[in-house]
Amino acid sequence: MKKNKPKYMQIIDAAVVAIAENGYHQAQVSKIARQAGVADGTIYLYFKNKEDILISLFQEKMGYFVENIEEKIAGKETAAEKLLMLVETHLTLLSEDRHLAIVTQLELRQSNKDLRLKINEVLKGYLTMIDRIILEGIEKNEFISTLDIRLARQMIFGTIDETVTSWVMNEQKFDLPALAKPIHQLLINGCGYRQPVM
Amino acid sequence: MKKNKPKYMQIIDAAVVAIAENGYHQAQVSKIARQAGVADGTIYLYFKNKEDILISLFQEKMGYFVENIEEKIAGKETAAEKLLMLVETHLTLLSEDRHLAIVTQLELRQSNKDLRLKINEVLKGYLTMIDRIILEGIEKNEFISTLDIRLARQMIFGTIDETVTSWVMNEQKFDLPALAKPIHQLLINGCGYRQPVM
Amino acid sequence: MKKNKPKYMQIIDAAVVAIAENGYHQAQVSKIARQAGVADGTIYLYFKNKEDILISLFQEKMGYFVENIEEKIAGKETAAEKLLMLVETHLTLLSEDRHLAIVTQLELRQSNKDLRLKINEVLKGYLTMIDRIILEGIEKNEFISTLDIRLARQMIFGTIDETVTSWVMNEQKFDLPALAKPIHQLLINGCGYRQPVM
Amino acid sequence: MKKNKPKYMQIIDAAVVAIAENGYHQAQVSKIARQAGVADGTIYLYFKNKEDILISLFQEKMGYFVENIEEKIAGKETAAEKLLMLVETHLTLLSEDRHLAIVTQLELRQSNKDLRLKINEVLKGYLTMIDRIILEGIEKNEFISTLDIRLARQMIFGTIDETVTSWVMNEQKFDLPALAKPIHQLLINGCGYRQPVM
DNA sequence: CATGAATGAGCTTTCATTCAT
DNA sequence: AATGAATGAAAGCTCATTCAT
Incomplete structure (x- = not known):
C-alpha cells in the first residue's frame, strides 16, 4: 500500500482513536473514516481490508x-x-x-x-x-x-x-x-x- | 440460575468444548446447545444470555x-x-x-x-x-x-x-x-x- | 432444504413476483422477504443464499x-x-x-x-x-x-x-x-x- | 459523443475484451480504461456513462x-x-x-x-x-x-x-x-x- | 421444563462517477 | 484533453434471543 502518502498514517491514527474510544467491535470502518476525515471508500485505497x-x-x-x-x-x-x-x-x-x-x-x-x-x-x-x-x-x-x-x-x-x-x-x-x-x-x-x- | 441442576454444568462443559474447537467468535449459542445436547432455547432457562x-x-x-x-x-x-x-x-x-x-x-x-x-x-x-x-x-x-x-x-x-x-x-x-x-x-x-x- | 414446508413455496412465489415487478438486480432479499410476509432471516432457513x-x-x-x-x-x-x-x-x-x-x-x-x-x-x-x-x-x-x-x-x-x-x-x-x-x-x-x- | 476520434473505438474494443475476459459484472469501468490504456476519467469524455x-x-x-x-x-x-x-x-x-x-x-x-x-x-x-x-x-x-x-x-x-x-x-x-x-x-x-x- | 422456528438489526466492501489539477 | 484520487450509497447474510406450543 501507499505508506508514504499522508493519508496512510492519518487513517492509522484515526483507527487508534476510534478503537480506543468505541471498543474493537464498535469501531466500524465508517467510524474510522469519519475520525480520519475521509470517505469510507478512501480507506480501501490505502488498506486491503479492515x-x-x-x-x-x-x-x-x-x-x-x-x-x-x-x-x-x-x-x-x-x-x-x-x-x-x-x-x-x-x-x-x-x-x-x-x-x-x-x-x-x-x-x-x-x-x-x-x-x-x-x-x-x-x-x-x-x-x-x-x-x-x-x-x-x-x-x-x-x-x-x-x-x-x-x-x-x-x-x-x-x-x-x-x-x-x-x-x-x-x-x-x-x-x-x-x-x-x-x-x-x-x-x-x-x-x-x-x-x-x- | 439453577446451578445445581445437571444441565447447568452440562452447558458450561459444552461451551468449553465448543469454544476450544470452533474459536470464540464461531461458538454460536446454537453450537453450544448442540454440543450440550439441548435445544437453543433451553440455554436461556439456565443462563441470562451468552x-x-x-x-x-x-x-x-x-x-x-x-x-x-x-x-x-x-x-x-x-x-x-x-x-x-x-x-x-x-x-x-x-x-x-x-x-x-x-x-x-x-x-x-x-x-x-x-x-x-x-x-x-x-x-x-x-x-x-x-x-x-x-x-x-x-x-x-x-x-x-x-x-x-x-x-x-x-x-x-x-x-x-x-x-x-x-x-x-x-x-x-x-x-x-x-x-x-x-x-x-x-x-x-x-x-x-x-x-x-x- | 425443507421443501415440503409451506414457506418454501411461499418464498419462491414471492421471489417470482418481486423479480418480475422490480427487476433482477432490484429484487433484494429484503424485498422478497417482505413480499413473502416473512423476516429476512427466515429466507435463510429455507435457502442457502440468494x-x-x-x-x-x-x-x-x-x-x-x-x-x-x-x-x-x-x-x-x-x-x-x-x-x-x-x-x-x-x-x-x-x-x-x-x-x-x-x-x-x-x-x-x-x-x-x-x-x-x-x-x-x-x-x-x-x-x-x-x-x-x-x-x-x-x-x-x-x-x-x-x-x-x-x-x-x-x-x-x-x-x-x-x-x-x-x-x-x-x-x-x-x-x-x-x-x-x-x-x-x-x-x-x-x-x-x-x-x-x- | 466524439465518434470519429480514435479513442472512441479504442475504448469500445477494450470493452469487448474486458467483458469477454472478465464477464459482464466483473468488467468495471476501471478495467475497461486500463485495457484501453486511458485513465478512468477519460472514458467520460467519450461516453455519457457505462x-x-x-x-x-x-x-x-x-x-x-x-x-x-x-x-x-x-x-x-x-x-x-x-x-x-x-x-x-x-x-x-x-x-x-x-x-x-x-x-x-x-x-x-x-x-x-x-x-x-x-x-x-x-x-x-x-x-x-x-x-x-x-x-x-x-x-x-x-x-x-x-x-x-x-x-x-x-x-x-x-x-x-x-x-x-x-x-x-x-x-x-x-x-x-x-x-x-x-x-x-x-x-x-x-x-x-x-x-x-x- | 423443553423446544426450535422465526425474528431483524447491523456492517464491510465495491465501484460508477466527479472534479481539481 | 487527460488524469486518477476521492467519493458514498447500497445489500447480502449472521446469530443472539424470543415465545407459542
Whole structure:
C-alpha cells in the first residue's frame, strides 16, 4: 500500500482513536473514516481490508517502539542498564499515548486468532530484542549462567505487559513510568543479577 | 440460575468444548446447545444470555482452580514452597485440560472489555491467594522486605500466564509442568529469596 | 432444504413476483422477504443464499412445466401431435403466468454465468423431452431421416423462446397461445414433415 | 459523443475484451480504461456513462454486421440464396471474433431490462433485413404464401441465435460456419420452400 | 421444563462517477 | 484533453434471543 502518502498514517491514527474510544467491535470502518476525515471508500485505497488496518497499525506502532528502544539502549554498557532502559521506555511510551495503550492492551486482543497470529509475528521483533539483552547479560556474567532465555523473556515481557494492562484497566490512575525501577529490580533479581566483575 | 441442576454444568462443559474447537467468535449459542445436547432455547432457562455462560464458565473453573491450590498449599511451611505448589498446580491443571487451556489463554481474551472486566473480578480470588503467599514470604523473611506486593504479584501471574499462553500457541508441544521448577526459581529470585533463618 | 414446508413455496412465489415487478438486480432479499410476509432471516432457513432461491425457483417451475407437458403428450399418437401439444402447453403456461414469463424470459438471464450454467442444467430435462419427440418423428417416418437432432432441437426451442421473449417485451399485447399452430407448422416443415404412412 | 476520434473505438474494443475476459459484472469501468490504456476519467469524455459504452459497442458492431451482410446478399438472385448468405455471414463473423461472440451471446444478456430494450432497438435493423428476405421469398413464390413474416423471422433469428449461443457455451469446440447449410435447409423447409418457377 | 422456528438489526466492501489539477 | 484520487450509497447474510406450543 501507499505508506508514504499522508493519508496512510492519518487513517492509522484515526483507527487508534476510534478503537480506543468505541471498543474493537464498535469501531466500524465508517467510524474510522469519519475520525480520519475521509470517505469510507478512501480507506480501501490505502488498506486491503479492515484487518489490514489493524495489522498495519500494530506494525507501525511496534516499529516505532523497537526503533526508539534500540536507540536508547545503544549507549548503555551493561545488560542491566539496557533492561532498565527498555522497561522505562516501554512504560513511558505507552503512558504518553493512552489511546494506543488501550488499543494494544485491551482492544486488539479481541481480534480473531488469525489476526492475533499476525500480530505475534510483528511482536517477534520486540521479543528478539529482549533475548539479545538476556544473552548479553549471561555472557557478561551479570545474569546467572543457567538462565533459560525463553523463560526469562516470558518473565520480562509477561511482567511488563501485565503491569501495563493493569494500569489501563485501572483507568491509568497511577504513575506508570515510576514503576520502571522496581519492576527492573524484580526482573534482574529473577535473572540472578550480580554486579559485573570489574 | 439453577446451578445445581445437571444441565447447568452440562452447558458450561459444552461451551468449553465448543469454544476450544470452533474459536470464540464461531461458538454460536446454537453450537453450544448442540454440543450440550439441548435445544437453543433451553440455554436461556439456565443462563441470562451468552455472556452469562462465559462468566459462569470462568467462575466455575476458576473456583475449582483456587480450591484445588488452596488445599495443596495448606500443608506447606514456607512461602517459597507454597509458591512452587501454586506454579506446579496451575501448570498441571491446564496441561491436563487442553480445551480449558485454549479457552482461557486464547479464546476468552477475544471477549469485549465489559466481559473481561467481569472475568477480572473473578480472577481476583486467585490474585489474592498469590498476595497472601507474597506477604507471608515477606513476614517470614524469605522475601526482601521492600518487595512491592502488587508488582511481585504481576510478575508471578504475568510470567505463569505468558508461559501457558506460549505453550498453547505452540500447540502444547512441550512439557508444561516440567517448567514449574525453573519458573519458580526465577520468581523467588525476583522476590529476593533468601533461605529462611532457622 | 425443507421443501415440503409451506414457506418454501411461499418464498419462491414471492421471489417470482418481486423479480418480475422490480427487476433482477432490484429484487433484494429484503424485498422478497417482505413480499413473502416473512423476516429476512427466515429466507435463510429455507435457502442457502440468494442464488439458491433462484435456482430452486427455476427447478420448481421447470419441473411443473415438464410434468405438465409429459402428461399432455402421453396420449398423443404422432410426433407432430406431440410437438403441437408441447408448443401449445409451453405458450399457454407462460401466457397464464405473466410474472413467471417476465422472470424466465428477461430477468433470470441477467444472472451471472455460474447461475446460468446451473439453470441450463435444469433446462436439460426439457430439452431431452424435445429430443425424444424428434427421434420418434424420425423413427415413425414423420420427419426427414437425415434430420440433425441437435439442430432441430435448437430450432424448436429457439423459435418458441424467441417468440415468448418477443411477447413479453411487447408487454403481452398479442394472443400468445394462438401462435401455437402456425409455429408448429413452421417447425414440422423445418423437420421435413410428411404424413405418416397408414 | 466524439465518434470519429480514435479513442472512441479504442475504448469500445477494450470493452469487448474486458467483458469477454472478465464477464459482464466483473468488467468495471476501471478495467475497461486500463485495457484501453486511458485513465478512468477519460472514458467520460467519450461516453455519457457505462451503459452508453455498451449501447455504442452494440451499435458499432451490429452496424458492421448489417453492412457486411447487405453487401454480400446484394448480388444474390433468390431469397433462399440470400438467406443462406445471411446465415453463413452471421456464423462466420462471430466465429472469427470469439470475444465479440462471448459478449453478444452471453455477457450482454446479463444487462438490465432497460439496456436490453435499447439493444433490441439496435437489433431492429438486422431483423428488418431478415423480414425483407422473407417478403421477397413470398413474393417470388419461393416460400409459402401464408407464411407469417413475424413468426418466420423469429424462427430464423431464434435458430441462428440459439446455435451460436450453444457454440459459445461449448467453448467453440465445433465448426460453426459448417452449420450454415444444414441450418439453412431447416429454415427454408420451415418457410415452405419450393423451387422457384423458371 | 423443553423446544426450535422465526425474528431483524447491523456492517464491510465495491465501484460508477466527479472534479481539481 | 487527460488524469486518477476521492467519493458514498447500497445489500447480502449472521446469530443472539424470543415465545407459542
